[in-house]
Amino acid sequence: MTEAAVSGNNSGDKMGDGIFVGGGGAGYEEAQRLLLKFGNRHGLIAGATGTGKSVTLQILAEGLSDAGVPVFMADVKGDLAGLAVAGSDSFKLHDAFMKRAATIGYADYHYRAFPVTFWDLYGEQGHPIRTTVSEMGPLMLSRMLELSEAQEGAMNIAFRLSDEEQLPLLDLKDLRALLVFIGENADEIGLRYGNVEKSTIGAIQRRLLVLENQGAAQLFGEPALELSDLMRVDADGRGRINILAADKLMGAPKLYATFLLWLLSELFEELPEVGNPEKPKLVFFFDEAHLLFDDAPKALVDKVEQVARLIRSKGVGVYFITQNPADVPEDILGQLGNRVQHALRAFTAKDRKELRMAAQNYRDNPRFSIEDAIKEVGTGEAVTSFLEDKGVPGVAERTLIRPPASHLGPITPDQRAAALAASPVAGKYDTAIDRDSAFERLQRRAKAAAEAAEKAAAPAGAEAAADEGLTSARRYDPKAASRPRRAASSRSDSVATAFAKSFARQLGSRSGRALVRGILGSLFKAR
Structure with a gap:
């Protein structure tokens, strides 16, 4: 049974046009589906901690995989790894899942696993994932290091000198050596590119040292990630679900946000234009999205907005997951057509204001107050709105989210090891290469x-x-x-x-x- 089949059973529409998300909430029977042809129109999954965002993320990944769409997501808490393992009758929520499936008319609900590729910047819980310093570029690297304007200028000089002097920047030791060279030849270099103070170089070096102490040195090097390895399908035509282990990575939030932004930018630059495909080429889930925008300069936010606006024509859908829609800048929020809003709490005046603003982002439903519904929905329930024919936002509905077919929660080390051994990229990235640079x-x-x-x-x-x-x-x-x-x-x-x-x-x-x-x-x- 595929998710497309479930969609057909619940809506009466032709099979294969969408992903069944849920239905039947608060006495209403409307099935809610994410139409595949609008899957690249981006989306938002929001809600307070513990309201069910991770389950929504899991069932969307399942449905996209069944539809042949590869997925990339970060596993912040370690519980999305369960996608690689089938659910079990012995799971403590089994009875609740079966009851939910019956309530929403989820026919023939049964457990199964999905094709998963595990990745890890630190190489501990998945295949190592690397890029070169050159591919990251001076802008992204400066963002990661939180450099001042003068320091960012020195970083740009380093990259220009790298190009002109044929000094490839592959890993951090390459960059550090080049910065030492610039510092010791500051007078001559200053005549060509502008003044470079040794104190500026020293400040950058100290920030690189902090980055190294956070384990970021393992991010830079070769073999570098090939984007095609994130866009694989298995022998059955199911899209592979790429899961980045991020529980340790969250200890370095700037590294986490900058890496995901870099990956999104690489997809934008390398993928060809496809217009309006029947289904996305890849769906990218950006969990803890507020980390991308916290204290971000306007130039960076503008860049993210531009990428989000244009990357959909490359067939890539971007879905932001965060606690509050207010965490996402308004110009970007306006581009997110598919929305799942779990419960928001309204304990303070600021909370109530943000709740009203969140409700205003939905198309009114005369049957209930959206603002009240966002306060009242329980765990596993949400106010949803998905794009309909011609890309029109659907009317907001209270929706019971369907239960996942895969295991809910973390997996054992042996289960993870088995998935890594069966991975199509097993051995490809495991050994670092240090070539002449x-x-x-x-x-x-x-x-x-x-x-x-x-x-x-x-x-x-x-x-x-x-x-x-x-x-x-x-x-x-x-x-x-x-x-x-x-x-x-x-x-x-x-x-x-x-x-x-x-x-x-x-x-x-x-x-x-x-x-x-x-x-x-x-x-x-x-x-």
Whole structure:
């Protein structure tokens, strides 16, 4: 039985046109469906903690998978992993699920698993997921590091220098080595690109150190993620559900939000235009969406709005999951056509104001007050509105959300290991590759400079000794005074030689690289 079949059984419409979400709430019998042809018109799942947002997310992923649509979502609490395992009659909510299925007319409800690919930025609970520093780009990286305008300017210089000097930025050690190079050559680089203060470079290095301590170094490197691996279907034609383990990642909220925004931007840039497809090419769920917009500059919010507006023509649907619709900027909220609003609490004046605003985002239903319904719906119940024919928002309905067919809640380590072993990308990303890039090339340059400096220093030393001998000879030999002096090496030459040797040593060993990280705070003054 597919979700499309359920949709047909409940609505009388032709089979295969939508995903059955639920129905039968508060005495009303209207079936609520997400039409596949409008699945790329984006959506919102909102509600207070514990009201059922995760279950709604789970059943939407199930329905999309059955329809052959790949899904990408972050598992913030660890309970969405249950999609990989069939539900069980022994589950404590089994009787409640069966009762709910009967109430809403969910015919032939039974448990089953779905094709899941697990991912993890840290490589612990899923396949490692990486990108290169170059692919992330200076704008996203500056956002992740929360850089000031001057620091972001220095980051842009680093990326320009990387391109012009053929110094690929693949991982964080590449970026750190290039920043050291910029700091030590700030005067010359400043003439070409604008002034770069060593204190600015030092501040960026300290922020990179914090990022490394959060485990972000594992995000950058190769092999980099291929977007096609997020858009697979299984042998039965079901879309694979890509689940990013985010329970640990939430300890670094800027990293979490920036990574998902980068992934969305990559999809926008790489996917071809498809117009209005019969079903989405991919549906992207952005959980804890408020983290993307908290303290975000207007330029970034404008960028997100632009991507959200245009990416639907690439066949990608974006669904934001958050506690309150007010967490999403109004211009973006206006683009979210499919909505599931779970209960909101109204304990304070601010809560009541936000509740009224949330209710105003729905098409009125003369049978009940939407504002009252949002306050009253219970766990697993919601006020829903999905786009209808011609893209018109549907009338708001109180809806009992259907029960999931997959397991509700976390899975065991053995179950996760089995899913990873059966994954179509098993082994593809597991081993990191460290190819020749900026770090290695700067290391070779520094070594060559040190060797050249040593060769130049040898005759200079002999000349200095000869000059010393000549000076002594003058004391006793008046004829020596007429002999010409050789020019002594300049102080700048000795400084360059010392730096070349030091830089080569620091880049040449693991302990040296740790020293670079450790001394930057004292080497460069804080901003």
